[in-house]
Amino acid sequence: MRFEGKVAIVTGGARGMGASHARGLAAEGARVAICDLLDDEGEALAAELPQARYCHLDVTGETRWQSVVRAVEDTLGPVDVLVNNAGIIHRGSVEEQSPEHFRQILDVNLVGAFLGMHTVLPGMCERGHGAVVNVSSATGMAGFAGSVGYVPRVNSVHPGVIRTPMGEAASPDLFAHQPVPRIGEPEEVTRMVLFLASDDASYTTGGEFLIDGGQTIGHRAARRTPARPL
Ligand SMILES: NC(=O)c1ccc[n+]([C@@H]2O[C@H](COP(=O)([O-])OP(=O)(O)OC[C@H]3O[C@@H](n4cnc5c(N)ncnc54)[C@H](O)[C@@H]3O)[C@@H](O)[C@H]2O)c1
Numbered sequence: 001m002r003f004e005g006k007v008a009i010v011t012g013g014a015r016g017m018g019a020s021h022a023r024g025l026a027a028e029g030a031r032v033a034i035c036d037l038l039d040d041e042g043e044a045l046a047a048e049l050p051q052a053r054y055c056h057l058d059v060t061g062e063t064r065w066q067s068v069v070r071a072v073e074d075t076l077g078p079v080d081v082l083v084n085n086a087g088i089i090h091r092g093s094v095e096e097q098s099p100e101h102f103r104q105i106l107d108v109n110l111v112g113a114f115l116g117m118h119t120v121l122p123g124m125c126e127r128g129h130g131a132v133v134n135v136s137s138a139t140g141m142a143g144f145a146g147s148v149g150y151v152p153r154v155n156s157v158h159p160g161v162i163r164t165p166m167g168e169a170a171s172p173d174l175f176a177h178q179p180v181p182r183i184g185e186p187e188e189v190t191r192m193v194l195f196l197a198s199d200d201a202s203y204t205t206g207g208e209f210l211i212d213g214g215q216t217i218g219h220r221a222a223r224r225t226p227a228r229p230l
Pocket of ligand 1: 035036085136138
């Protein structure tokens with residue numbers, strides 16, 4: 001019984017995988033708050049589980065998050081586990097998807113998960129323990145053709161610290177220990193942008209391109225080892 005005496009919130013818990021997670025947590029002793037928009041399904045599941053309650057929650061609403069967590073803490077106890085599971089999908093390519101649907105997906109799948117963490121983390125930190133599980137998708141690790149809001153995948157440029165008003169505010173510590181130990185110049189990023197925008201990139205798509213002086217490789221060794229002959 002790994003969750004004996006613990007309190008868990010499961011968003012999107014009224015049906016699907018969220019309902020399964022709620023059942024699994026309850027079976028191992030947790031007092032579960034099932035949070036969803038689907039009141040009938042949520043209430044029915046809560047009635048089926050021991051020490052569970054249903055809370056109507058639209059995960060995109062900051063104020064509602066605050067009042068739901070307060071209500072859960074008053075009735076079930078401090079929150080030990082948050083499963084950010086609520087999610088939606090609207091299929092459509094970049095041309096097909098309406099901006100409204102795109103925003104809705106980001107609002108539920110991304111902002112909703114952020115708001116959940118934003119609301120429960122202060123209490124978890126104060127108590128010195130807690131666990132957050134954010135449910136994403138296998139497609140998040142690859143791409144999902146025809147569902148641009150759910151998993152966008154395009155050529156993207158990933159600059160390290162670059163000499164601009166934003167980059168100059170960064171501490172030199174950020175680049176001092178990278179393999180190319182200096183700040184980058186805007187023109188070094190421009191060369192990649194022009195390449196990707198040109199016909200030279202005719203066989204390049206959905207890729208992630210670093211221009212970071214090796215920032216992501218990790219710290220430069222204190223003493224250089226001799227270069228390997230080619
Ligand atoms: N089913 C799959 O094949 C699959 C694959 C990969 C990832 N996922 C992800 O897993 C999670 C669960 O998916 P599922 O298949 O159980 O989906 P589902 O549609 O069966 O359940 C999603 C639940 O989220 C709730 N929800 C939607 N918007 C909400 C909001 N604004 N506030 C609160 N609740 C909201 C819905 O009412 C529903 O109960 C989602 O995040 C989904 O993106 C699903």
